[in-house]
Amino acid sequence: xxxxxxxxxxxxxxxxxxxxxTANMPDLEARAHENAKRPGRLAEALGKPGxxxxxxxxxxxxxxGVINFRLDPVAAASAYAEGGASxxxxxxxxxxxxxxxxxxxxxxxxxxxPVLRKDFTIDEFQIVESSAAGASAILLIVAALDKAQLRDxxxxxxxxxxxxxxxxxxxxxxxxxxxxxxxxxxxxxRNLKTFEVSLDVSRSLIGLRPExxxxxxxxxxxxxxxxxxxxxxxxxxxxxxxxxxxxxxPTDELKRLLNATETAGA
Numbered sequence: 001x002x003x004x005x006x007x008x009x010x011x012x013x014x015x016x017x018x019x020x021x022t023a024n025m026p027d028l029e030a031r032a033h034e035n036a037k038r039p040g041r042l043a044e045a046l047g048k049p050g051x052x053x054x055x056x057x058x059x060x061x062x063x064x065g066v067i068n069f070r071l072d073p074v075a076a077a078s079a080y081a082e083g084g085a086s087x088x089x090x091x092x093x094x095x096x097x098x099x100x101x102x103x104x105x106x107x108x109x110x111x112x113x114p115v116l117r118k119d120f121t122i123d124e125f126q127i128v129e130s131s132a133a134g135a136s137a138i139l140l141i142v143a144a145l146d147k148a149q150l151r152d153x154x155x156x157x158x159x160x161x162x163x164x165x166x167x168x169x170x171x172x173x174x175x176x177x178x179x180x181x182x183x184x185x186x187x188x189x190r191n192l193k194t195f196e197v198s199l200d201v202s203r204s205l206i207g208l209r210p211e212x213x214x215x216x217x218x219x220x221x222x223x224x225x226x227x228x229x230x231x232x233x234x235x236x237x238x239x240x241x242x243x244x245x246x247x248x249x250p251t252d253e254l255k256r257l258l259n260a261t262e263t264a265g266a
Contacts, residue, residue: 003193004062009144011095012120020125032131036161042114042137043163043184043214045086046237051227051261054116054216055080055254056089056241057107059098063195068245069098076250077107077115083254087114087136089239101133108134116165120144127156137163137184142173143192150180165216169201174208183213186239190219199226206234224260231261 002010046052057076060066077088090107091099099119108115114136121127121138122145130138140153150166157164166182168174169191177185189201197220209215217230218239227238240257247253 004195005143005192008062008093008096009120009122012093012122015094016123016125019129023125023129028128028132032128032160035131035134036159038134038136038161040112040114040136041161041163042087042116042165045114046184046216047214048086051231051235051258052086052237053084053254053258054087054089054237054239055083055085055244055250056091056118056239057103058089058091058118058241058245060096061242062096063190064242066098067242071245073103074106074110076245077111079249079251080244080254081111081113083251084258085113085254086237087116089116089118089241091241092117092119101129104130104135105133114163121153122149124153124156127153127160127162130157131160131162135162137165139165139167139186141167141192142176143167143169147176147180150176150182154180154182167218168205171205171208174205178208178210178213184216185209185213186216186218187235188218189221199230202230202235203233206230209234224257224263227257227261 057073080088090104091097092101093099116137117130117135118139138157154164165184165186166177167186167188168177169188187202187205189199190197202217215235216237217235221238222243244250
């Protein structure tokens with residue numbers, strides 16, 4: 001029986017095949033290598049003292065349906081940066097999250113903080129595409145890749161000046177991420193097979209963290225107390241999307257959350 005992840009990856013393969021047929025590869029590669037020279041890395045932005053936040057632009061999801069189709073990506077990113085986000089995550093998957101690479105490009109041209117392309121990366125073409133679009137980092141999901149792909153994709157990303165967040169959901173995937181040499185690991189509290197969410201995933205996996213690896217907690221985080229708790233356990237950064245996308249004032253929401261986190265962690 002196919003899981004949600006299987007269905008999404010199958011659709012992504014079709015999208016990649018279409019993109020490859022129409023891509024001007026020499027131009028795409030030239031822009032990717034030119035962008036590799038740009039300053040500002042995700043790891044540097046997230047490694048600052050205190051909890052840091054990656055604010056996500058996400059119009060929809062398979063589990064939540066429509067989240068916010070009204071919010072403009074440029075306006076959202078500007079609000080996130082003003083609110084104190086250390087980076088912006090952009091969902092670019094088209095069929096299930098209503099995203100696009102055009103959203104990322106528009107955001108990249110608007111904000112100076114790092115921009116993460118959050119998608120289902122299953123082909124090196126996407127890595128070149130991401131750098132050409134101006135991304136600072138990509139997402140590599142352990143559940144969608146084998147060990148060789150994890151290593152090869154991370155190396156390819158680094159050659160183009162991109163950081164790679166290696167995303168895990170359980171102990172086995174955490175061990176695979178560590179073995180692959182990941183320097184940034186994202187623990188997704190959402191099960192990509194069932195879409196159930198539990199912060200216990202982050203609580204249980206942080207104990208496996210190797211020294212020197214930057215840790216990000218993703219999904220299901222909604223208040224300062226949760227951030228303070230997970231930060232105390234060892235997470236440096238927190239990816240937050242739905243709460244900000246549903247907020248009438250994401251700038252104020254971010255400032256309130258960061259201020260409250262400082263108080264909770266004091």
